[in-house]
Amino acid sequence: MSADLAARAAVFRALSHPARLALLRLAWTEPLSGETLARLMNLAPATVSHHLAQLAEAGLTTVRPDGHHRLVVANHAALGVTLAALIRGEGTTPAAEDPYRARVLRAFMQGGRLTRIPAQRKKRDVILQELASLFEPGRTYTEREVSDRLAEYHPDFFTLRRELVGLGLLARENSIYWRVGEGRTPQRTDDHILTVPPPAPGDA
DSSP states (O other), X not given: OOHHHHHHHHHHHHTTSHHHHHHHHHTSSSOEEHHHHHHHHTXXXXXXXXXXXXXXXXXXXXXXXXXXXXXXXXXXXXXXXXXXXHHHTXXXXXXXXXXXXXXXXXXXXXXXXXXXXXXXXXXXXXXXXXXXXXXXXXXXXXXXXXXXXXXXXXXXXXXXXHXXXXXXXXXXXXXXXXXXXXXXXXXXXXXXXXXXOOOOTTTO
């Protein structure tokens, strides 16, 4: 079976359970947290988490961080594809969430908080990439602001802050931090991160 056919079949599997259909209906117009969905569905949070993972892996929902929570909303573009188009192979298959990333987030993020910092590097990087989304590209944060945001997720904000800089997700200069991706580019040295401005026109 081709990867494209497998992706299309995953959509049908995700829609085959009544609970998942109900979750999509609840999250159709308003982003909701897993805890809120569990309360509205009168289901255990672990059960809702399992169903949400199936929907996310089929590309039928999108997730965004909001304070202590990850909010789920239906992916209207993916759900707007007709059954005929899916069967005939027309149109774009929904982009599925990385299954490994989804498993790591389910294992280490509970109730909107980080239960523990993963020891395994690959898993830790997934968590750090998720936490980096707390910071908006294009704006700066004081060290206190960074620490306060991270402390909402785990008490060891110092380790998380250091790891975010070490992985190159945040840059730092004179106790001012910003999300990497706009403005300045972090460059790694043996001991720390240096930040340098992008080259001026004609310098490259």
